[in-house]
Each structure stands twice: as C-alpha cells, then as structure tokens.
Amino acid sequence: MSGPDTSLWFAARTSRSFVLGATLTGFFAAVALVSLFWTPYDVTVLDIAGKLQGFSPAHPLGTDHLGRDMVAMVMVGAQTSIAVAFVAVGIGVGFGVPLGLMAAANRRTLFDEIIMRANDLIFAFPALLIAIMITAIFGPGAINAIIAIGIFNIPVFARLARGGALSLWTRDFVMAARVAGKNKAKISFEHILPNITNLLIVQGTIQFSLGILAEAALSYLGLGAQPPLPSWGRMLADAQTMISFAPHMALVPGLAIVFTVLGLNLMGDGLRDIFDPRLRRSRQ
Numbered sequence: 001m002s003g004p005d006t007s008l009w010f011a012a013r014t015s016r017s018f019v020l021g022a023t024l025t026g027f028f029a030a031v032a033l034v035s036l037f038w039t040p041y042d043v044t045v046l047d048i049a050g051k052l053q054g055f056s057p058a059h060p061l062g063t064d065h066l067g068r069d070m071v072a073m074v075m076v077g078a079q080t081s082i083a084v085a086f087v088a089v090g091i092g093v094g095f096g097v098p099l100g101l102m103a104a105a106n107r108r109t110l111f112d113e114i115i116m117r118a119n120d121l122i123f124a125f126p127a128l129l130i131a132i133m134i135t136a137i138f139g140p141g142a143i144n145a146i147i148a149i150g151i152f153n154i155p156v157f158a159r160l161a162r163g164g165a166l167s168l169w170t171r172d173f174v175m176a177a178r179v180a181g182k183n184k185a186k187i188s189f190e191h192i193l194p195n196i197t198n199l200l201i202v203q204g205t206i207q208f209s210l211g212i213l214a215e216a217a218l219s220y221l222g223l224g225a226q227p228p229l230p231s232w233g234r235m236l237a238d239a240q241t242m243i244s245f246a247p248h249m250a251l252v253p254g255l256a257i258v259f260t261v262l263g264l265n266l267m268g269d270g271l272r273d274i275f276d277p278r279l280r281r282s283r284q
Contacts, residue, residue: 018270024263028256032082035075043072044228052246062248065238070252077230077253080142081260084224085211087146089204092153097200099154100161101192105184107166119155126152128217135223145224149214153207160203164196198275205268209261216257232257
C-alpha cells in the first residue's frame with residue numbers, strides 16, 4: 001500500500017461506522033476493565049432501606065429492588081457479559097478454524113464429510129437449546145453458558161474457514177508451496193490462514209455481539225450467571241415485575257445491551273468495508 005489514501009489506517013479513521021462502533025465498544029470494554037478494580041458501591045452489599053431510588057447525585061442511575069447502585073451493577077454486569085462472550089468466541093475460533101482449514105485441505109474426503117455433517121448437527125440446535133441441555137445435566141452458571149455459546153460458535157467459524165480456504169487452494173502461491181514439499185497442515189496454517197484472517201476478524205465481531213445477546217438471554221432465563229454475580233440479563237429478569245413503578249431497572253441494562261451490540265455491529269460493518277477495497281470504493 002503506497003499512500004495514506006489506500007492504507008488500512010486511513011480507511012479506519014475515515015469510516016464513520018468503524019469509528020462510532022469502536023468508540024461504543026471501547027467505552028463498555030473500559031467500563032468492564034475499571035470494574036475489576038473499582039466500583040462506586042459494593043454490588044454484594046444490600047441496602048433495603050434505599051431500594052428503588054430514582055436518579056440522584058448519590059445514585060446517578062438509581063438503585064434496584066435490593067438497594068444496590070445501578071451504576072455499579074451495570075459496570076460489573078459489563079464484565080460478566082463481555083467475558084462470557086469473549087471466551088465463547090475464543091472457543092469457536094480455537095476449535096472451528098482448525099477444523100475448517102483441515103476440512104478444506106482434505107475436501108471431498110471422509111474427514112471433510114464428517115466435519116460438515118457434524119456442523120449441520122450443531123446448527124440444528126440453537127445456543128439456547130444447547131444451554132438448556134447442558135444446564136439440565138450440570139446446572140446453571142456462567143461456565144455452562146460459555147460452553148453452550150462456544151459450542152454453537154464452532155460450526156460458524158468452521159464453515160467460514162473452510163469456505164475461505166477452498167477459494168485459495170487453487171491459487172499459485174499454494175501450488176508453489178506444495179511443489180516446495182510442504183504438507184497440507186503447514187500450508188493451511190502458514191499460507192491459507194493469514195489470507196482469511198480478515199474474514200475471521202469481521203465474523204468475530206459479529207459473533208461477539210451475538211454472544212452478548214445470548215448471554216443476556218440465558219441469564220434472563222436463569223441459565224447464565226447466578227446471583228450474587230450481576231449480569232445484564234439477570235438485571236432485566238429482576239426488573240420485569242417492577243417496570244411499571246421502577247422503569248430505570250429495565251432501562252439501564254437494556255440500553256447497555258443495545259449500545260454494546262450496536263457498537264460491535266457497527267465496528268464489524270466498518271471492518272468489512274476496510275478490509276474489502278471494492279466496498280470501500282463503492283461507498284466513496
């Protein structure tokens with residue numbers, strides 16, 4: 001890339017979707033990081049006398065039905081939701097990408113057929129149903145939510161990696177690597193993987209946002225993070241019977257979920273445009 005007009009950095013700085021998405025995502029990531037070291041109040045301490053307070057200088061976002069500060073709850077809830085989604089996406093990438101690469105390297109073989117049919121089988125069971133089956137055996141909890149969402153992510157990244165790799169196996173640089181004596185595994189990870197990284201990054205941001213939604217849904221149903229650990233989905237579940245007289249209890253975590261998911265989707269959309277010069281030119 002010869003000049004700033006064609007550089008990824010210039011494209012990132014001039015992409016409104018990416019800048020806005022990265023700003024929103026960075027804000028909530030910073031909130032989650034700060035909550036590891038500081039929150040305005042201890043979320044494990046109950047103050048029944050101060051329950052259901054509205055917005056005030058002492059509690060800018062009010063308090064919940066147990067008197068806990070909503071700012072502190074949202075901060076720690078961000079930590080829970082982001083951590084669950086991040087690890088779940090990591091599971092999908094860690095298992096799905098190698099499987100997809102090896103399936104592409106051994107296309108039209110029994111190995112490829114087994115991987116693809118296994119992916120179809122997992123796709124037949126949504127993350128929520130997988131979570132219900134897992135919690136029925138092991139009980140509810142954040143770890144089981146991670147496993148359920150992660151299992152659902154594996155075929156997503158396996159299919160993406162396989163599709164991207166198949167289009168590259170006929171390219172000249174791959175043929176040259178085969179002539180040089182490199183085996184399929186080495187070619188897959190040294191030559192194919194770097195060329196599909198852009199696709200994986202974009203899909204990763206999308207799955208990250210879906211992971212946050214899935215974690216919130218599981219916690220709302222009581223299958224995710226368990227008390228006293230705050231979670232945005234659990235906060236919504238607690239608010240559902242009090243929304244008529246304490247709407248802030250639902251509004252605060254609901255907006256946190258909306259803006260985090262919006263930020264990730266905007267960032268993913270921006271990354272897609274940045275990594276694809278054709279899309280970049282069509283929007284100029």
